[in-house]
Amino acid sequence: MVKLDFSKGDGLIPAIAQDYKTGEVLMLAYINEESWEETLKSGNATYWSRSRSKLWKKGESSGNVQKVKEILVDCDEDTVVFKVDQIGGAACHVGYRTCFYRRVEGDELVTVGEPVFNPDEVYK
Numbered sequence: 001m002v003k004l005d006f007s008k009g010d011g012l013i014p015a016i017a018q019d020y021k022t023g024e025v026l027m028l029a030y031i032n033e034e035s036w037e038e039t040l041k042s043g044n045a046t047y048w049s050r051s052r053s054k055l056w057k058k059g060e061s062s063g064n065v066q067k068v069k070e071i072l073v074d075c076d077e078d079t080v081v082f083k084v085d086q087i088g089g090a091a092c093h094v095g096y097r098t099c100f101y102r103r104v105e106g107d108e109l110v111t112v113g114e115p116v117f118n119p120d121e122v123y124k
Contacts (some may be wrong), residue, residue: 001040005078006033012048013078017058017091020069020083026091027099029056031080043068045082062122064088090116093123 006013012030019026029047031039035055038046042057045066049056059065066084073080092099094115101113 001037002073003077004033004036004073004080005076006036008078012050013080015045015047016079016081017045017066017086018081018083020085024098025100026066026084026086026097029058036080039068039071039082045084058091059088062088062090062093062117064090066091088116093119095119095122 004013009030011032013032015029015031017026017029018024030050031046032048035046035048038055038057045058045068047056047058048054065087066082067087068082068084070083071080072083086097090097092101095117096113097116098113101111102109103112104110
């Protein structure tokens, strides 16, 4: 099994989710050794939720699963890119396709995407 360097970030390393067809950056999350092994085993992106302090299988609540097509590892072995097929159309928990749905314009954030789902209906 591929070993990553989890020692630098208190056991966590960044994981960037990117659409495998378009290259669009969907989200940034963190993985620990357990979520890394689960991702490799299942083929579905699995992260570590820092806010809930538990394993987070992407899509377990929303149905918006990320099927991993390819994994890239950086030169220091402490960051990964998951190239994914975003099932359900949205990676963002607030309902947008990507978590990066806002652009800085001057001193404001301007929304540049449209919501795919209503989070109040999905996360009851």
